[in-house]
Amino acid sequence: MKKPIMFLALILLLASTSFAQLQMSMSTDKSEYSYGDTIHIACSIKNIGDTTISIISGSYQSCQAEFYFDEFYSGFQEQCLATTEKLLFDPGTEKTYYWTIEPQRYGLPNKDGDQRIIGTYFKGLKDTITIFAPKFYGGQLSVSFPDSLTSEVAQVKDSLNVEVLSSNSFNGSTSELWQITGYSIDSLMNIWNDSTNGQFNYAEFNRWTQYDSVKTHPSNDFAQFYPLHVGDKWFYEVKKFDTNTNPNISYLTQEITGDTVMPNGLKYYVFQNGNQTQYERFDSSKGEVKYYLSNCSSIDASIYSLAYREDSIKVWQSCDGFTYKIHYQPPATIDEDTTFIRLEGDGLVSVEIFFKKYVGMTKETDLEGGKVEYNLLGYKINGKQHGILTSVERDESFPQKFTLSQNYPNPFNPSTEISFQLSANSFVSLKIYDLLGKEVATLINQEKPAGNYEIKFNAKNPPAGRQALTSGVYFYRLSAKSKTTNFVQTKKMILLK
Structure with a gap:
């Protein structure tokens, strides 16, 4: 006789908005299991923000696994992290926690497929009778129900030949402890499914477990070099060189004043560059900075790419029809937090742009049509200011x-x-x-x-x-x-x- 099949669905819970910059994901070694199979689960947590997060695990994040036994439903919540450990998540890093579930420890069926838990009986959409049972034939049941369902509960007690060991009422609800003997889940299904408004569910308690091992993965998230938050601001010194030795110096402020969804259905950030307005977004799947131009053949056009290595030069065409080659310089060649790209046109390097993690563009040198340099003097990212943001501040500092x-x-x-x-x-x-x-x-x-x-x-x-x-x-x-x-x-x- 073939063993019943057990399916596993994974649900992620992030209970605190304070840690919204932590992303969670889960995976298992198999998509379905036979009764009694050992289950291996991996829970990954990634810090997508620009600040280090420190938490006591168990307080905010959890991974919930729900098991489906044929037509029966079984749910229990698993904590993917240790309950008393202080955890640090550095910006851009990802940690994966691995742990093992032995079915018998959590009251799941044994290899014979016997299911021995009574569960939850739903009457209509709002009124609920919750029944928690021991994991063996017979025993004591903890039952709670609204007083409005007293007659329905009485029918259940009669059908099960229940002895009420204790009963307490509070604020319109009643909790009782029942003693029953000799019932399996199949017989209870037959009793309770006779009602057209009834639905039978297997209910499990929350369980906590320590992970078996943990692995930290360095991030290759290129979005770290191009932060985007409403209110972010950058202040640049602009040097324009002509035939004279001394450059003409001016200042440029770039600020994200809002965000909006454009007609193509994508969300863009509104950049104000002096008197110019531009709509930009970061395509994390491609590592490309894009902008919206209604008069361009490609409305979602690339500005630059941050995801191409030196040995993988990308050729693309800008909205003005000019073809560029993008050379990506890995961070390790400068320092661990800085990278730069070169835009090459007609075999000549026309622009060099430097980026810093969690800051954005720190320097740009335009070699085409006379040399122009943009040097970052100050910035405000996600509410935190560094350096100066106005020419007045520059003079004072x-x-x-x-x-x-x-x-x-x-x-x-x-x-x-x-x-x-x-x-x-x-x-x-x-x-x-x-x-x-x-x-x-x-x-x-x-x-x-x-x-x-x-x-x-x-x-x-x-x-x-x-x-x-x-x-x-x-x-x-x-x-x-x-x-x-x-x-x-x-x-x-x-x-x-």
Whole structure:
């Protein structure tokens, strides 16, 4: 005789809107099981936001599994995380928890397929009699029902030859403890399904279990480099170079003022760039930034792509008919939080654009038709401001002198930040040396405008051709040469592994 088949449906519960940036998903090793089969479940949680989430598991997230035994219904709720563990979810990371369900532990049928639980009887749409039963023939039942159903419950008790052990009434409802003997689920189905308004369900209690193992997956979510929230704002310094050495400097504010659903049925964010309005969205399935243009042959047109590696150059045509090649530079070639793309037209590099995780575009250099540079001075992402957002703030926060700050943290492992201030446009060199005076890394070697800077240094990611740094004492040296000043300062830092 063939074993009855058991189907498993998975439901995800996220009980707190405070952690809406956590996405949950579940999977099993099989889509259907025979009675008695061991079930392996994986529950994945991904942080899609730009801040770290810390929770005590069991308070907010849970995974619910519902088991269907032929025409019978069985439901129980499983907690996919430990109930007392503090969990950290860093931005963009995903953790998968694995655990095992042994059917007998949760009162599921044994390999013979015997079903021995009484469940829930529904009378109409609103009035409910809830019956929780032990997982064996006979025994005691916990029953609750509204007083308006007293006569219907009496019929059930008569049909089962019930002895009422205790009864309590409160606020129009009654709870009783019954003693029954010798009934299986099949016979109860026959009794209760005679009513046209009746429906029989198998009811299970909530169960909690510890996961067997956990695995953390680094994120390849390219949307991290292009955050989109209503209220986000970026403030850029714009340098336009002509035949003169000194550029013309102006400022540009870019802000997301709202979102809207366009006629193509897709949601776009409303970008205000000075006097221009643009509608943008991020296609996470393709890693592409898109914008809506009603006068374009492709209404949902690409602006740039962030999902293509150096060995996979993408060719696409913009709305103006110009064909570009997009070269994607992986984050590891710069640092762990920064990437850039090059737009190439007719074999010439026309635009280079740098992006930073959870910030967006930090720099753009347009080499076509005269050099133009956009440098990010400040931003506000998801309500948090960094740097300056207006030209007035820029003037007020303008550094009065050249300074080099102590790195933080110090000692460090493996990353630290080095801050410095420039009171004038300068050619800047920031290098790392070992105790013997040998240069081990160059962090900056280029022209920089006046302002405040924070540079991240990761000892695990050395420049090409060099080895990762070992524990010890190192020195970082800042050299900033402007028209009137030649500033040089050196400080000590300690790498402690």
